[in-house]
Amino acid sequence: MIYSFEEFNFYVEIAGFKDANFEQADRYLKDNRKATSQKVWVQFFNSALIATHEHLYFAVLNALYAFKNHVNISKNPAVETMLYASSQHQIQRAIDLIGLKTGISEITVVIIGETAEQVKAAFNDLSAHLHVEHCDNVLDLTPEKCALIKQAFNITPSMIKAAARGRGDDLALIDLVIEKVALLAARV
Numbered sequence: 001m002i003y004s005f006e007e008f009n010f011y012v013e014i015a016g017f018k019d020a021n022f023e024q025a026d027r028y029l030k031d032n033r034k035a036t037s038q039k040v041w042v043q044f045f046n047s048a049l050i051a052t053h054e055h056l057y058f059a060v061l062n063a064l065y066a067f068k069n070h071v072n073i074s075k076n077p078a079v080e081t082m083l084y085a086s087s088q089h090q091i092q093r094a095i096d097l098i099g100l101k102t103g104i105s106e107i108t109v110v111i112i113g114e115t116a117e118q119v120k121a122a123f124n125d126l127s128a129h130l131h132v133e134h135c136d137n138v139l140d141l142t143p144e145k146c147a148l149i150k151q152a153f154n155i156t157p158s159m160i161k162a163a164a165r166g167r168g169d170d171l172a173l174i175d176l177v178i179e180k181v182a183l184l185a186a187r188v
Contacts, residue, residue: 002116003057008064010077011119013111014056016047016138020107020130022100028129040113040122041078045085047106047138048145049098049152051177056110058178059085062185071185077112087153087180097152106138141170149173153180 003012025044050056063080066072074080079091086094100107109126113119127134141149146169149155155176163172 001053002119003060004116005061005064008068009114010064011113011116012057012060013119013123014053014060014108014139015111015123015134016106016108016136017127017130017132018135018138019105019132022102022104022107024130025100025107028126040111040118041076042112042122042126043078043082043110044100045082045098045108045110046100046104047108048104048148050085050108050139051149051174052139052141053136054174055177055181056081056085056108058181060110060112062181066185078110081110081112084181084184087184089184108139141173146170146173149177153177 001014003014005012029042029044045056059081060077062084063072063077066080066084067077072080073083073089074091082094082099083089083091086097088094088097109123111119111122111126113122123134150160150173153176155173159176160169160172163175165172
């Protein structure tokens with residue numbers, strides 16, 4: 001699904017892939033950074049640590065605000081999104097936490113571009129390069145995934161209980177991760 005961030009003049013695709021090959025994704029990312037004229041930015045994430053589309057939607061939103069307000073840490077929106085999504089100030093720590101690694105086959109991609117057509121073309125190119133159909137189910141929460149996210153983001157049972165307010169633990173977890181994403185800006 002392509003999101004429009006009209007106030008920033010950017011469009012964003014957030015999509016998952018199942019049974020993807022790490023080496024192909026890594027090669028695509030390196031080739032894309034060399035080939036693009038910086039009108040389209042691509043970033044991959046380990047889907048096991050992404051708390052639904054909302055997690056990345058708010059990471060992108062905060063990254064774009066950082067650029068607009070000239071408080072960005074990185075030099076491009078995709079890396080800035082990685083920083084916000086991981087709630088880390090250091091790029092290497094962000095990559096270590098939620099980036100791709102050998103053996104990961106469920107990946108999520110964020111594609112940021114100036115036009116919806118650019119984003120769609122980059123998505124189609126990526127899909128063809130990976131040789132797998134996109135599968136947004138990798139963004140859904142499962143009990144195993146929730147446990148990994150809680151550990152990675154230091155979310156305690158008492159935090160979940162306080163945030164749940166009768167809405168369920170999964171929604172509380174999403175809210176807490178988004179809160180950590182937003183708090184990165186306050187720590188800059």
